[in-house]
Amino acid sequence: MKLVSRTHQNYLIFVTEQLHKEYGTPADLALLQQFYSDLIFWITPVDLSATxxxxxxxxxxxxxxxxxxxxSDMLRSTLLMTKLGMSVDDWVCALRTTPVYAILSGFAPGDTPGVGTFYDFFRRLWKASTPHKTGRRKRRLKKPRKKGKKNEKQEPKNPKITEKLVSRVLREEKIHYTPKEHDLLQHLFQTLFVLPSAAKGLLGDTRNFRVIGDGSPVATGARSYGKFLCDCRKTGNWKCDCKRQYADPDADWGWDSYRERYYYGRTLYMFCAADSPYNLPVYPRLFRASQHDTVSWVCGYRELRHWYPQWKLGEAILDSAHDALPIYTMLEHDDVSAIIDLNPRRSGKxxxxxxxxxxDGVPVCPIGRKMINWGKNSKSFRNKWRCPAKVGKWECPHPCSESEYGRTVYTSTKDNPRFFPRIRRDSKEWTERYALRTGVERCIKRQKVDYKLESSRGRSSRHWNIRxxxxxxxxxxxxxxEEAKKQNRLTSVAEWLKTIALMAA
Incomplete structure (x- = not known):
């Protein structure tokens, strides 16, 4: 098979010619302007010629x-299908009955792909011979009985797993990356969307990139019981430990802290840009549902640095589920400022x-008064704290120093990056930085609510990663x-068609 592709300019010329052919009358152009203008201006600027x-x-x-x-046409058509929230079967029918959908995809009306062509395209996006990462036959995973509390994620089964992973990462001289099944999807996403968004300034400063990470449950459409392969039920044993066949063998049980229930599926861990006005993702990653967020962060963070080696990470903004000393140590090793909320269950004294x-990392003197910050060394991240009585010019009932200057305490990020981060927890700057963390929640909300991620009820790792x-x-x-609308760069469909025709001439 000989692979043939065309440039983005040729695609635009094709669209204008076909739209003039199918919707040439003023009434048809008015129909396009009323119902399809946003879709036309949404898909046509996306250059997919490198696909x-x-x-x-x-x-x-x-x-x-x-x-x-x-x-490029297949990917463009699949994006339109995702945008309109259709299934593959419904989309194939829409391509054959609505010419504008076929034209915007890059297909001539009457010559559109069938259902099998789309699924064949999906197989090419997945770098594995099967849609699953593991074999379909395995023993049943029992649903855990111990439940967590509201908005509290369960602790990892191995308390030392984060420390072990970080120590292994820090021993590596170079970033070690094992090829994954979703690598082609990430390569397409990075080349065709993330890097162009960075060039448009929609991700902030990539020379001091601020990243946010968080996980969210994604329930699978498969059953957790599996299909029996043994004859134990004939003897009355319905809870045997024999291997069963699963439609989604990569799914397992996880705890949904928001809904306070267990779910069977995966965890969507999202890395997005903190400085993006649109909360844009840069690296979505699916992990096992039972995996703790600290483990997902360590694994995903190293993969993120592999995919974007030209970016300089400046800050990592995370919630209290990531409050573990090994994560602070790893970020300090990479010269990344940690903006992580303290977990009350681990805070200690x-x-x-x-x-x-x-x-908040502020020293408290023997009489119980907070000491006053007296500046910091921005290079070594070392803060100076003075006696509140000497600064406030009041008499201390139990002075702990005979010095006229008063007692002085120094805190350094190097000594304890968890209690003494680069930006003081009691400062206004910390509050403003940490407030950006909700951007990742809005990003995940776009996936799960606006685009209805879980509505398809998929049953394989390939399906979920592609979606x-x-x-x-x-x-x-x-x-x-949205940027084009803000800059008033959008015209009517008729004027847009004339502009493309002039460019082609």
Whole structure:
């Protein structure tokens, strides 16, 4: 099969010619303007011409056989399907009955792909021979009995797992990356959407990139019981430990702290840009549902640095589920400022002689008064604290120093990055930075609510990864359309068609 692709300019010329042919009358143009203008301006600026070169390894180099569809057209059509919230079957029917959908996809009306062509395209997006990562036959995973509390995620089964992972990461001289099944999806997403968004300034400063990470439950459409392969039920044993066959063998049980219930599926861990006005994702990652967020962060963070080596990470903004000393240590090793909320269950107390420290990292003198910050060394991240009595010019009932200057205490991020982060927890700057963390929740909300991620009820890792990445691509395209509207760069459909025709001439 010989892979043939066209440039984005040729695609735009094709769209204008076909729209003039199918919707040439003033009434038809008014119909396009009323019902399809947003969709036209949403998909046509997205340059997908590099899709063929990125997916070339998924196609046979032999010249014999049927000519394949242009991968850029297939990806564009799949994005339109995701945007409109249709299934593959409904979308194939819409392509055949609504010419504008076929034209915007890059297909001539009357010559559109069938259902099998789309599923064949999906198989090429997944770098594995099967849609699952593991075998379909395994022993049943029992639903845990111990429940957590409201908004409190369960602790990992191995309390030392985060420390072990971080110590292994820090021993590596270079970032070690094992190829994953979703690598092609990430490569397409990064090349065609993330990097163009960064060039448009929609991700903030990539020379000092601020990243937010958080996980969210994604329930699978498969049953947790599996299919019996043994004859134990004939003897009355319905709770045997024999292997069963599962429609989604990669799913397992996880705790949904928001809904206070267990779910069977995966965890969607999202990395997004903190400085993006549209809360744009840069690396979506699916993990096991039972995996704790600290483990997901360590694994995903190293993969993020592998995919974006040219970016300089400046800050990591995370919630209290990530409040673990090994994570602070890893971020300090990479010269990344940690903006992580303290977990009340792990906060504890830090004492140095007769000086104690509050949960905000501020030293408290022997009489119980907070000491006053007196500046910091921005290079070594070392803060100076003075006696509140000497600064406030009042008499202390129990002075702990005979010095006229008063007692002085120094705190350094190097000594304890968890209690003494680079930005003081009691400062206004900390509050403003940590407030950006809700951006990742809005990003996940776009996936799960606006684009109805879980409505398809998929049953394989391939399905869920493709769906998550397609929605992430749509999020970037949505942002580009909003930017065009803000800058008043959108015209009517008729004027847009004239502009493209003049460019072609």
């Amino acid at each position: 063929a070169s990125l997916m070339r390894s998924g196609y046979s180099p032999k010249t014999k056989g049927r000519k394949p569809r242009d991968p 830090l004492v140095s002689g007769d000086i104690t420290f509050g949960t 998550v990445y397609l929605i992430a691509m749509c999020q970037h395209a949505d942002a580009w359309l």
